[in-house]
Amino acid sequence: MPSVTQAVEDYLKAIWRLSHEGGERVSVGDIASELKVSAPSVTSMVRKLKSMRLLNYERYGGVTLTPRGRKIALEIVRHHRLWELYLYMRLGVPLELVDGEAERLEHVLSDDMEELLTRNLGDPTHDPHGDPIPSKTGALAPVEGIALGQLETGTHAVVARVSDRNPEKLRYLVSLGLLPGARIEVEEKAPFRGPLTVRIGGRRHVVGADLANLVIVRGAPQASRSPGARRGPGVPPRSGKLRGKRR
Amino acid sequence: MPSVTQAVEDYLKAIWRLSHEGGERVSVGDIASELKVSAPSVTSMVRKLKSMRLLNYERYGGVTLTPRGRKIALEIVRHHRLWELYLYMRLGVPLELVDGEAERLEHVLSDDMEELLTRNLGDPTHDPHGDPIPSKTGALAPVEGIALGQLETGTHAVVARVSDRNPEKLRYLVSLGLLPGARIEVEEKAPFRGPLTVRIGGRRHVVGADLANLVIVRGAPQASRSPGARRGPGVPPRSGKLRGKRR
DNA sequence: CTGAAAAGTTAGCCATATCTAATACTGCGT
């Protein structure tokens, strides 16, 4: 029987992601665009994954993960997010690059190494973008909070999560200081999905609606801190950061 | 034209290693056993590598690396040894496991990450087994010293390098304290490739000839330190080491 | 309710990297 290759891991992760964000049931086309492969490639891989009992699938019927498939997917997500946090915290990889690096490293993490990373980071719960790290048993904390674009004028909040899907945009958001843990205040919100004027760490910035919706925030901590609340992964790195000449 | 896949990297590294240790010219059979693949697999890959101008090859004539091939090989070796040192120093991966982990990580190291690792480790020159780390330009320091098995009774020496080819044996050598930087004295050497009695850090051990020849030593530092001499990669890890329950 | 657009599948092909079995070379010992 076929084994869990890197391609298998990529498909399971993609399907998990899509079903996590969209609905339970995932279409062939969505998988194809997520992985940037053709639809026929997806069909054939999905047949294979079904034969491995990692997902449910009927012709023209979309797919859902089985518990076994979800378990593997969450393992990869765990690897990915552990590496992201490690690279950010210990090696000073810039936030907008950690996703790309972790994309390759996630497939290369033995159990021993995973344990060492986990310990080294002090049993972390969230990656540097604010996404929860699945536990070894597959438990996943929910992402609480609402999109920055939904806030009304005058609201205070703390950034809980910043989407990492687009490195360009993330890079820009980071340059504004909009990263997990940042305290912000909406000074003005234009109507009709208009841009927001946001105060971030003393400076004022105007942020378009699309960008603002990549940022998830939670109520400001001036209100009673909700139990289990946390503000970002901590300070970035102490040393070793890429600085100076960058070939 | 074909690209530099992981398989290509593995072949180039193997060929480099064989030509580094044995002669310039490497046979198909040696490559096959080094990589644990069949001889026909090697023949076909070698034809491909020739078409990529990474090595010279004539039917029945063995192979030698071209400068381009050697450059890629040394890049992989550099990645491998950087990861080994990083894992050992910063994550506390046991010495006998770093080779295996680095075997997978070596193929996954971007230029940015390589630079961060290098800086974090302070521009290191040797990996934790005592092997030199090729410079970014491909320069490689020679391994100086002689095999422990060659020493005469009464000689003092410092371990310069311990072979990592066999994790079992390495594990044992480590348990004796025979790792780079250790000061030793040969108390007795039995004739005819016989075992050695060696004093290591206060304790006395008997080491068979085969094992002893995996250890390369240099003159003891009581003599004037030769310029550029170094003693091991430094202390292992400070924290985060695998300890306690190991599932 | 129907037909065209969208989505999905099948068919057939390509590239990579392996393998076994059969064949061809090389070189060494006598």
Place this chain on the structure above:
DNA sequence: ACGCAGTATTAGATATGGCTAACTTTTCAG
């Protein structure tokens, strides 16, 4: 100088994963 043992190559097959082109099914708009 010759044959044989060892080494290497060719032939042909397999497995994985991806693609395009052609066809089928589903869905949705009118």
